[in-house]
Amino acid sequence: MSKIVDKSGYVVDEKKIIELFLELIKVDSPSKNERQLADLVKVKLTELGLEVYEDSAAAVIKGNCGNIIGVLRGEKESKAILFSAHLDTVVSNQGVNPLIDNGVVKTDGRTILGSDDKAGITAILEAIRMVQIGNRPHGDIYIVLTVAEEIGLYGSKNLDLSRINVDMSFVLDSGGPVGTIIYNAPTEEDLVIKLFGQTAHAGVNPEAGINAIQLAGQFLAQMKMGRIDDQTTANIGLIRGGIATNVVPELVEMEGEVRSTNEEKLKNVIRDMKSILTEVCNKNKARFELATNCIYITYCLDEKEPVMQTAIAAVHNLGLDSNLMAKGGGSDANIFNQRGLACVNLGIGMSGDHTNQESISLEDLFNAVRLILSIIENVYLLQDF
Amino acid sequence: MLSADRIVDEFIQLVTIDSESGAERQIADVLKSKLKDLGLVVYEDNAGEILQTDTGNIIANLPGTLTGLPTVFFSAHMDTVKPGKGVEPIVTNDIITTKGDTVLGGDDKAGIVAILETIRILKEENIPHGDIQVIFSVWEEGGLKGAKNLEFNKLKAQFGYVLDCDGPAGTIITQAPAQNSIKATIFGKKAHAGICPEEGINAILVASEAISNMQLGRIDEQTTANIGIINGGEATNIVPDKVVVEGEARSINIEKLKLQTDLISNAFIKMAQKHGTKVEVTVENVYPNINLKETDQVVQIALQAASNIDITPQLKHTGGGSDANIYNGHGIPTANLGIGMSKVHTSDEYLQIKDLMQTTQYLIEIIKIIK
Numbered sequence: 001m002s003k004i005v006d007k008s009g010y011v012v013d014e015k016k017i018i019e020l021f022l023e024l025i026k027v028d029s030p031s032k033n034e035r036q037l038a039d040l041v042k043v044k045l046t047e048l049g050l051e052v053y054e055d056s057a058a059a060v061i062k063g064n065c066g067n068i069i070g071v072l073r074g075e076k077e078s079k080a081i082l083f084s085a086h087l088d089t090v091v092s093n094q095g096v097n098p099l100i101d102n103g104v105v106k107t108d109g110r111t112i113l114g115s116d117d118k119a120g121i122t123a124i125l126e127a128i129r130m131v132q133i134g135n136r137p138h139g140d141i142y143i144v145l146t147v148a149e150e151i152g153l154y155g156s157k158n159l160d161l162s163r164i165n166v167d168m169s170f171v172l173d174s175g176g177p178v179g180t181i182i183y184n185a186p187t188e189e190d191l192v193i194k195l196f197g198q199t200a201h202a203g204v205n206p207e208a209g210i211n212a213i214q215l216a217g218q219f220l221a222q223m224k225m226g227r228i229d230d231q232t233t234a235n236i237g238l239i240r241g242g243i244a245t246n247v248v249p250e251l252v253e254m255e256g257e258v259r260s261t262n263e264e265k266l267k268n269v270i271r272d273m274k275s276i277l278t279e280v281c282n283k284n285k286a287r288f289e290l291a292t293n294c295i296y297i298t299y300c301l302d303e304k305e306p307v308m309q310t311a312i313a314a315v316h317n318l319g320l321d322s323n324l325m326a327k328g329g330g331s332d333a334n335i336f337n338q339r340g341l342a343c344v345n346l347g348i349g350m351s352g353d354h355t356n357q358e359s360i361s362l363e364d365l366f367n368a369v370r371l372i373l374s375i376i377e378n379v380y381l382l383q384d385f
Numbered sequence: 386m387l388s389a390d391r392i393v394d395e396f397i398q399l400v401t402i403d404s405e406s407g408a409e410r411q412i413a414d415v416l417k418s419k420l421k422d423l424g425l426v427v428y429e430d431n432a433g434e435i436l437q438t439d440t441g442n443i444i445a446n447l448p449g450t451l452t453g454l455p456t457v458f459f460s461a462h463m464d465t466v467k468p469g470k471g472v473e474p475i476v477t478n479d480i481i482t483t484k485g486d487t488v489l490g491g492d493d494k495a496g497i498v499a500i501l502e503t504i505r506i507l508k509e510e511n512i513p514h515g516d517i518q519v520i521f522s523v524w525e526e527g528g529l530k531g532a533k534n535l536e537f538n539k540l541k542a543q544f545g546y547v548l549d550c551d552g553p554a555g556t557i558i559t560q561a562p563a564q565n566s567i568k569a570t571i572f573g574k575k576a577h578a579g580i581c582p583e584e585g586i587n588a589i590l591v592a593s594e595a596i597s598n599m600q601l602g603r604i605d606e607q608t609t610a611n612i613g614i615i616n617g618g619e620a621t622n623i624v625p626d627k628v629v630v631e632g633e634a635r636s637i638n639i640e641k642l643k644l645q646t647d648l649i650s651n652a653f654i655k656m657a658q659k660h661g662t663k664v665e666v667t668v669e670n671v672y673p674n675i676n677l678k679e680t681d682q683v684v685q686i687a688l689q690a691a692s693n694i695d696i697t698p699q700l701k702h703t704g705g706g707s708d709a710n711i712y713n714g715h716g717i718p719t720a721n722l723g724i725g726m727s728k729v730h731t732s733d734e735y736l737q738i739k740d741l742m743q744t745t746q747y748l749i750e751i752i753k754i755i756k
Contacts, residue, residue: 188579190621202611203562203635204704206602213612213630217596225590226582226624235578237625238618239589245566245613245633246705248602254589257621259579328580329622354577354623 010318010370012126017365021105021122025114028094031151032063034087041087041121041145045070048128050143055160061148067155069164070143072128078139078380079306082169082341083127083372084156084332085120086149090354106359113358115350120172121145123348123368130373138376142166146332149173152295156335168307169343170375171333176323178367179315180347183308184326185334186231186259187266187298193277194289195219195241199250209248210286213241216252222276224269232260233328234269261298261326296330299337307342310382314374318367323347346371387506392741393476396498400472400490406464406524409440413463416497416521420445423504425519430536432523442531443521444539447504447514454515454755455682458545459503459748460532460708460719461496462525466730482735491736492729496548497521499724499744506749514752518542522708525549529672532711544683544718546751547709552699554743555691556723559684560702561710562607562635563674565646569653571595571617572663573626585624586662589617592628595656599649608636609704610645637674637702672706673714675721683718690750696743699723722747 029037038054045052050070057066065087093111107113124143131138142164146155174182195216200209220236227233234256241252260266270292277288301308303324315322327345336343349364404412413429420427425445433441443463449456465488473484483489500519507514518541522531550558571592576585592615601610610632617628632649636642650666657664677684679700691698703721712719725740 186579201704202613202633203564203609203706206609206611209602211601211612213615214596214599214601216615217593220590220593221597225587226585233579233582235582235621235624236587236589236618237578237621237623239625239628240616242612242614242631245611245631247613248611249613249615252615255618255621257578329577330579355575 010373012130012366012369014362014366017122017126017369018362020126021119021365022098024118024121025093025096025098028092029088030092031088031148032061034063034065034147037087038065038068038145042068044125045143048132057147057155057158060158061154063148065147067147067159068145072138072141074138074140079167079382080140080142080165081375081379082142082144082164082166083124084144084146084169084171085124085173086117086146086155086332087121088148088150089114089116090150103362104359105362107356109356112354112356113360115358115360116353117149117173119348119350119360119365119368122365123172123372126369127372127376130369131376136373136376137380139380141376149332153330153332153335156332161339166341168310168379169336169341170311171331171336171343171345172348172368173331174327174345174347175350175353176325176347177349178347178364178371179320180323180325181308181311181315182327182333182345183301183324184261185299185330185345186261186328187263188257188259188295188330189266189270190293190295191256191258192291193254195252196287197248197250200248202246202248206248210284211248212252212286213249215280215284215286216241216254218280219277223273228269229265231262232265232269234258259328261300263298296334297338299334301342301344305342307344310375310378311344311346314371314378317374317378318370320367387742387745389738389742392498392502392745393738395501396481396494396741397474399494399497400474403470404464405467405469406526407436407438409463409523413440413443413521416463417443419501420519423508428539430539432531432534435534436524436530438523440523442523442535444536445519447517447519449515449517450513451515455543456516456518456541457752457755458518458520458540458542459500460520460522460545460547461500461549462493462522462531462708463497464524464526465490465492466526479738480735481738483732486732488730488732489734489736491726491734493525493549495724495726495736495741495744498741499548499748502745503748503752506745507752512749512753515755516541517752525708529706529708529711532708537715540717542717545712546687547707547712547719547721548724548744549707550703550721550723551726551729552701552723553725553740554723554747555696555698557684557687557698557700558703558709558721559675559677559679559700560637561675561706561721562637562704563639563642564633564635564671564706565642566669566671567632567634567646567649568667569630569650570665571628571630571653571657573624574662575626576624578622578624582624586660588625588628588662591656591660591662592617592630592653595652596630599652604645607638608641608645610634610649635704637676639674672710675710675713677718677720681718683720686751686754687720687722689754690747693754694746694750696747
């Protein structure tokens with residue numbers, strides 16, 4: 001291993017970090033409406049001395065904002081690295097009322113907090129500021145802030161990679177305390193299932209009808225749902241069907257998803273669903289349509305890969321425990337890996353994400369800044385890697 | 386004399402007045418005026434205030450030329466289903482249809498016209514009769530709301546006839562089901578579907594298990610059951626914590642109705658218990674049943690009248706509800722009569738002129754034989 005330049009533990013400006021975090025979460029940025037936050041962040045990145053530009057993803061995804069890329073040029077001999085977080089929140093948090101209680105930032109329960117993923121943005125901006133004012137040595141650093149992550153990773157899917165040349169990428173978008181390293185995440189296929197029966201007047205001649213709701217019920221009662229095994233989950237999350245109580249319902253639509261870190265298992269789940277649907281429909285002279293849409297593909301990084309080695313070493317440098325985990329959700333890291341960038345997702349301590357009980361501990365927020373500095377330092381020191 | 390031209394003209398006039406449910410003001414005013422001109426004392430009840438529309442049921446009294454006869458009433462509804470605006474009726478030989486996408490409105494303006502023409506003929510031909518009441522109700526379609534909110538203290542008749550059924554004149558509905566509507570809200574527990582679904586309870590799954598084994602459709606000759614609407618969940622990546630299911634049960638037999646309704650409710654309750662979650666079930670009686678016997682006066686008169694004018698009487702039961710259910714529920718024996726309306730509630734709705742004529746003839750005969 002290499003010599004560590006500063007073993008004192010990265011003293012961070014706690015007050016500035018809290019201020020910045022609160023500032024960012026108060027700029028509402030639901031998916032496809034990240035404009036205001038992006039403009040604010042662009043100014044900050046520019047003031048920090050980065051070349052800043054916005055790609056043309058907005059038009060493709062029909063939002064009001066593209067992905068924001070900032071480049072901090074460094075020493076050519078060093079590996080180039082990328083840090084990423086997403087600008088959007090899962091829903092609007094208009095009127096957010098953040099409270100700090102016992103070292104934990106939370107809301108008053110009426111909105112989400114927005115630490116997913118503004119804690120990541122905060123950590124990135126603060127770390128870069130410390131690099132600049134401390135004149136810390138570094139290679140090329142790319143900052144990528146994506147849009148529309150929560151609704152399907154659309155920003156990263158449409159990110160213009162033409163001007164990005166990096167050797168390792170780090171996404172800051174996972175729960176779990178700093179030290180958590182997501183080396184494995186699943187493939188997700190979203191499903192839309194339509195079941196067609198036959199309409200009839202429910203009081204006068206129901207025998208001429210085929211009840212699509214009952215058939216959907218028979219299918220759902222037989223399919224494997226929830227946690228299927230430690231690698232695989234399936235969910236039907238939405239259902240709507242029928243038009244009136246006095247009409248035998250002709251159409252039911254269901255929406256769901258299947259996730260697995262094992263492609264074969266995922267295919268099997270979908271195959272089983274199709275076979276149950278076929279059986280139910282054949283027995284009842286009904287028919288179905290099942291459409292799948294791959295949202296992101298699984299990745300699995302070996303511990304020996306440079307990006308993993310770097311992340312693990314950086315965590316240990318801070319005196320923290322590393323915790324290598326497989327996560328049940330997807331992130332921009334899936335897309336970066338899919339598109340050829342070796343990328344890992346790092347825990348930054350957010351908890352209760354997507355709910356009004358979302359919170360993050362200040363300790364994790366500060367550690368996230370430290371972790372980025374530690375990664376930058378580690379990469380710089382591994383020039384002969 | 387029964388004149389096809391006059392009947393058809395009046396029918397055309399009425400179907401071209403827009404009167405979708407809850408918007409019957411214009412047609413009500415036209416009908417009130419016609420009834421007054423025919424010598425009836427016309428009253429509009431307060432159903433309009435209760436229903437927050439601007440129109441109540443019309444209850445009109447034609448004093449009898451004879452005393453000592455039982456009072457009879459005739460009823461039809463003024464509203465049509467959607468789409469009912471801008472009806473363009475076309476008369477081709479004996480058939481009245483529509484251009485375009487609207488219904489015709491034979492349901493139920495054929496009934497209204499038959500009643501008006503009957504009264505006209507009574508007067509023109511000086512046919513003796515007892516007291517007659519005419520009811521033109523509002524908002525029948527989709528809930529029988531007019532009849533449910535009728536001022537029943539204004540209804541003096543001992544028995545009556547609703548004119549709101551398909552089938553030719555001579556079709557007499559003596560049995561119809563009571564209907565319960567059932568609404569179940571099944572709760573679950575949210576969880577992230579990818580990360581920790583095992584911490585959730587999938588409400589859609591609970592509802593599905595309940596529904597999958599239910600006895601639905603035609604249960605027996607007298608009984609039907611349906612689950613008609615389902616709606617639940619928030620997002621594909623969240624284990625859904627709420628589903629709403631709506632259905633109904635109908636039976637001519639009150640005990641069977643209760644049994645069927647309980648089976649459906651209990652299926653949801655049982656499944657919720659099995660999964661350790663909550664459910665709320667509400668049951669509402671939508672309308673009572675009709676169970677007339679052949680020997681009842683209202684049926685006997687209808688049978689006799691049919692025989693007198695050589696039309697074939699058919700005693701039938703229907704699977705649906707009409708204003709007749711409500712009148713019977715208030716203790717006034719009421720039969721629903723066929724008026725020849727066809728393919729109702731569709732843009733293919735049509736009516737044969739001969740059915741309009743025959744229905745009128747039939748009503749006149751019914752009145753003639755009331756003693």
